[in-house]
Amino acid sequence: MLTLAEMSPADLRGLVRDYGLELAWVPQGTRIPGSYWGAPEAGLIGNTVHVRPDTPLHSLLHEFCHAVCMDAGRRAQLHTDAGGDVLEENAVCYLQILLADRLPGVGRERLMRDMDAWGYSFRLGSTAAWFAEDAEDARLWLREHGLVDERNAPLPRLRQ
Template sequence: MDEGVGVLRLGDIAPGDAAALLARHGLELVAVDDGAPIPGSYWGAPEAGIIGTRVYARADTPVHSLLHEACHLIVLPPERRALVHTDATDSVPEEDATCYLQIVLADDLPGVGRARLMADMDAWGYTFRLGSTRAWFEHDAGDARAWLAERGLPTG
């Protein structure tokens, strides 16, 4: 991950839009002060953090990170969400579903959208066997899409 790349940050969008999106999925966005540690961040600041049903982020947190961590919680049943602190899963199918869902939900954030989110994911260093996020999403993510559909989650 390269913190110097020009990805969209939470401070670049209306935070109320992000909070509303998370709230629709039973999550709370908790704003963290600039420069403060981000609770529940697996990779450390500026990456978003998760604890229970809360997603922690600063203005410099990449939108893709905010969505990724939120989607880790969204794909979990409510009883598992309550137990999450920092690391949501070690399941490859859940991780794939999380990546797919974050792309779908990007369309629900004004000024973001899936094309920009996929470009930001590539710039940040996400890796997929077809070489890009878009190629994976369009040609290799059927298992993730099916996993989400089986659970009644958005597939897009």
């Protein structure tokens, strides 16, 4: 799995900053604030995504996309558990795949392989199959909330 140590910190900060959120790095070996799954997985507190060098990229993108997809009221109270319903979770997964294309050397295919390796489960058996054949609800949810355009390109804004 691709970790943040293998990525450009500037690229990661830029992506998160484009959405008006913060990326906070903690030193290797220390606890990650707001991590739902525990280290090395990313954590969420308010408008900040907490990571360290061994955090998997898919984890940063997933937690970041939770912050993007939740409404402002939930984001203001956010600490560790992003909550949300099944449709929002699907939208989070879909958006993280789209955003992987914005990161040099990553792309959606690589991210989907890492998601499968981590254990994301979709009823069609793989992230790629779900994305291609079973994610219409996620696309519609993202469009309805103004987070992608009519071509399903991500728009750098938070759900209001």
